Amino acid sequence: MKWVWGVITAVVSVIVQLLILSTLGFNFFSFSMFFVIPAGGIFLGAIATFGYFYKIVRQGLKPNKNNYLMSVIFILLSFSGFMYGEYRMAYVSPSNEINYKFEGEHISHFVFGESDEPITLLNYYDYKFNNSSLSIFSRGHVSNAIDIEPNKWVNISKFLIQCVGLLIGGLCVGLLVTSGKTHCSSCKKAYLQEHKLLDVNSEMIEPVISEINQYIHNNNGEGLTTYITEQKALCEDVASDTNVKYGFKFGHCPNCQQGYLIKSCYTLDKHGNFEEQEDKKAVIPISQEIVIS
Template identity: 35%
Template sequence: MEPVNIKRTTSTVKYSLIGMFLSVAIALGILSLTDFELYSFSFLFIPAGGLALGIIATIGYFYRIVNEGYKPSRQNYLMSLGMVLVTFLFIQYGDYRMSYVTKDHAINHQFKGDPISSYQDEDGKALTFYHYYAFKLKNSESSLLYHGREAIQADSFAGYNWFRWSLSFVGFLLGGIFPGWWLTRGITHCTACKQAYLTEYKLGDLSSGIVTEFYNVLVQEIESNNFKAFIDIVNRFDIFNNNESDIHEETYVINIAACPNCKHGFVIMKHYSRDEEDGTYRENDNKKIALSTEGSFAEQALSYVKAI
């Protein structure tokens, strides 16, 4: 059985708790200051508030995983859903505990008046957390009682309330898994163990024409474990070494990559093409080349990078 890295696990838990705390604090802080329910805010049926708070809750968790070179697993995504569920419930409970009613029967979140828990629903049941949200989701005929007298009446339709609540919840869930996708865009994962992302180090820049012309030679040097011959070709035709960086429309960045999990090595050739409008180079992921290395090739390459 693989040993558990206690330090890494503790650090990931810390990042997770910080993100969840920030999400709750931001939502309830805004609610207390402005009575604005950020968590239920939507724009054109896009649950913007839920998405934002879900992202805040899990971005630290995913950042820690990806920053250490590991690929988020199915278990990590399930964990993130659990995190946003807990965050969502804490925000809802915080809303309940912060809800107060003034003498003119207006609900506020600045602790003015009587707490909502001192009221009863139309059936005479004390407004616990559950009954409070049951009241909020009912139709316009629902009302609250205070010392036996009608005090507050809901003014929105039950179907709309349920839709709004569901949309907010879905926003939290989508926001919770979004950082896992966003932080891993454009990162090459290890095809050997399929559990981690590769840590890449730059060896040089070659024109697209040189890569095409010498491709078979480069592959042969990799397969024969001859890093010296490989890097000699890269250095000889490097566009920056030859002051040719401005004359090529298409280039390849040559990287050596190592897997932090299984230590397998790869040569990664990333293709870039010049944008006709602004002249900048943009990566073309569909033209990226990844070649597995054998023997000590990756070790020699990493030693070379560190010595530069």
């Protein structure tokens, strides 16, 4: 039911956008940094697809091309929510100012300029892009002109950049939630479910590795389990006393059931926390007999 999660976070992104628009009168979707980086769009896009990608990775799967295509639907869902929501919330106050706080009457009760055309969803945005100012006649009473951004092409380019930001934010979440995960090299379709076995310090690593390799080589799963249990009691306490420690994990592919032994290396950073050295990670496939025991 990963798509349900996608719908939930897409709706959350719409709520965030509309709540900010209503309470602060600020269009967060159009927020950009250094004039060109569509920060608001990226952020909202990331919220929109987060649930979908998070659920896929939680199931141990690697997002594939179809998942990325599917995520575009959630991005479009958010986008439609922003556009439709803004229009539904556009009210004209008694002092003839557009607000998003439901003050006055809804904008659809008004007409543009001297025409009889009511302000619908489409021509609300059409006018927003095309006109330097938006004049509204309220049932025959002339209103003040409402200033909107002055240049049509500037408006449209800005808007397109925001949309690209939304797309980038939404798609990048797929890459972000999968970083640091170990990929099954056998089927290439899933991420390994990892179970911690034991930690050892740098003094113990050599003998422990050669023992473990021996058990793997002999397909002796029972022996390996016993050895790991023994070593756990011996090594665990002293493992964190050094600057470098090694961790062993058992990895299991939820897709093809292949088992792995994962050896990770951690070094102490300046804040006293162990940080994994990704380049020193070793992932060794192990046979089915060992996996079962």
